[in-house]
Amino acid sequence: MERVYIGLGSNLAEPAEQLRSAVAALGQLPHTRLVGVSAFYQSDSLLPGQPRYTNAVAALDTDLTPLTLLDALQAIENDQGRERLERWGPRTLDLDILLFGDRLIDEPRLKVPHYQLQERAFVLYPLAELAPQDLRLADGRTLTDLLAACPFVGLERLPTD
Template identity: 85%
Template sequence: MERIYIGMGSNLAAPQEQLRNAVQALTQLPKTQLTGVSAFYQSDSLLPGQPRYTNAVAALESALTPLELLDALQAIENQQGRERLERWGPRTLDLDILLFGDRLIDEPRLKVPHYQMQERAFVLYPLAELAPAQLELADGRRLSDLLAACPFVGLDRLATGD
């Protein structure tokens, strides 16, 4: 079993409900146990003209391989109406593998640690709620250093995912 962190986001079709449904779906994954979920956060879209996003991070312990987990996450996205029309378009659900144990993964379908997480407060701050304070990523970066370089700006923390 490896510790895995999943970034979750939605900005369509009742985003908070989408995330709650995703959390429920994660509890159903084979060979996997959900061990924690951060608070929900709202932030502006990275692109103008899109609705605000609701984001969170989930922690898992899993015996799935990285690509098995990726396939399972994409199936959950599809079940919740995800349409892949454009790379940065609005979405009902986005599930990203942020960290997979202490692995560095560089495959055509999957890059871990997630290649843009250091730039995204809506990923780092929810991750910090679940990860140990001294967490070191497989590429040698420390979560504490990433947080220090990425201010808590433009985020609204929701009390309990409501």
Template identity: 80%
Template sequence: MERAYIGLGSNLAEPAEQLRQALAALQQLPRSRLAAVSSFYASDSLLPGQPRYTNAVAALDTDLQPLQLLDALQAIELDQGRERHERWGPRTLDLDILLFGDRPIDEPRLRVPHYQMHLRAFVLYPLAEIAADLQLPDGCHLSELLATCPFDGLERLQP
């Protein structure tokens, strides 16, 4: 099995409940085991005028191949009412493969490491909570990314 890190986010239809439902669905994925889940965090939307997001990161040990996992994650999103109208629009659920083992992946449908994770506090801080000593495929340590990405605007939510 390989360890994949999945970013979870929602800003519609009771976001914390959307994340809980998604985590339950991740536990049901074939040939996979949910290994760890960060706390939930609230963050402002990247675009003005949208509701705040609730975010988390999950560690998933899986025998699925990266594109199989992507398909499974997109099916979970659809089951929870995700509609893909615009790239940065509000959403019931967003599931992103942040890392997949130590493999860089550059496919038309999937880029891993996630191409903007190094800029996003709402990804890095939850990830650090469950994988503090993580080294990315390019050799960079998660602690180096955290040093350049302030916690500003991020709020750790109570369980």
């Protein structure tokens, strides 16, 4: 099994509940074990005029191939009412494969490590809750270096239930 990190985000239809439902669905994926989930964080949308996002990261161990996992994640998004009307629009649920073991993946449908990982505090800080301190990405960057270059600005760690 390979360790995979999934970014979760929502800014519509009770975002925290959307994330809790998504975590439950991740735990039901075949040939996959849910290892952990970070705290939930709130952040402003990257685009003005949208509601704030609630984000988290989940760690999975899986035997699924990257594209099979991507298909399963998109099915979970669809089951939770995701509409793909615009690339950066508001959404009930967004599930992104951030890291897939130590793989570099450059497919038309999937880029791993996630292509904007280094710019997103709302992904890096929840990831740091789950990943080993010395995590090195397949492209050679370390999580420690990414965190140092991406300050904890605009994030609010939500209290746990």
